[in-house]
Amino acid sequence: MWTGFERLRMARSIRGGRCPLVGSARYGPANRCWVHRCWVQSAGCSGRTPGTQHPAPSTRYSALYNRARMSDRTERAFAPEPREPSRRRFMIAGEHVILRAFERDDIERCYRWMNDPNIVRTLKSRYPIAFQNEIDWLERAMRVSDDERHFAIERRDDRTHIGNASIHDIDWVSRTAAFGLFIGEPSAWNRGFGSDAIATLVRFAFEEMNLRKLHINVFDYNDRAKHVLETHGFVQEGRLQKEFYREGAFHDIVILSVFRHAEEKPQ
Secondary structure, eight states: OOOHHHHHHHHHHHHTTOOTTTTBTTTBOGGGOHHHHHHHHHHTOTTOOTTOOOOOOOHHHHHHHHHHHHHHHHHHHHSOOOOOOOOOOOEEEOSSEEEEOOOGGGHHHHHHHTTOHHHHTTSSOOSOOOHHHHHHHHHHHHSOOSSEEEEEEEETTTOOEEEEEEEEEEETTTTEEEEEEEEOOGGGTTSSHHHHHHHHHHHHHHHTSOOOEEEEEEETTOHHHHHHHHHTTOEEEEEEEEEEEETTEEEEEEEEEEESSGGGSOO
8 A cells, every 4th residue: 555645756746747656666667567557548658758748647647646635634634743752750759859760871870889989888889890780780770670669869959860779678468678778979968868868768668669667777887877767767676796897897787677657666
């Protein structure tokens, strides 16, 4: 079947004394072109050389021309208008930060943060991260998973990507999960963005994911993190003695948790 555009092009060529299908790779050689043969017979111009003035086509081909024009207009009228890709994204809004899905453009910042000694000191990462390894991690974080959710942390005022967060080890039966986050951009440190990110993440986990308990592991020397978590209702639930070796010494890992309902909090 020909499209309206092809029929219009063919009919216009016929009116102008040309056969658009002669020698066409799509439609075959000229001697198999029924349009060319029919037009030559109706015009009585077999064997004319190029440039010769041809008589006007018959009424039959005027009708073909008009039908082609109408068909082409119809296709244009119902064709979807081209649209710019939408930049609207699902976001979890806090007071000062926004949690959103990761994008490929985040890779440079993630790679830089994961090789910053000041940030790595608060994480379990021990060794320098290769760029390709970070790409692989980001690709996994961008995919939907049943037992984890990953988020980029943005400032709400200027939409700058300042850190990362995750809810992982999700148990949908017991409705519990672990979580972690860090603020990687030095210009955003000590300005309350981390505290707001914790509040936003906990609220989303309880109110939207319907979880009932979250816990996080913190190194015993990370006093600032413990203090911020306690202001959001986290309580120490346990301690893993001498669990992690760093900087020439063994350190405890403190387990802090928060419950959705106050009656479930440990006494």
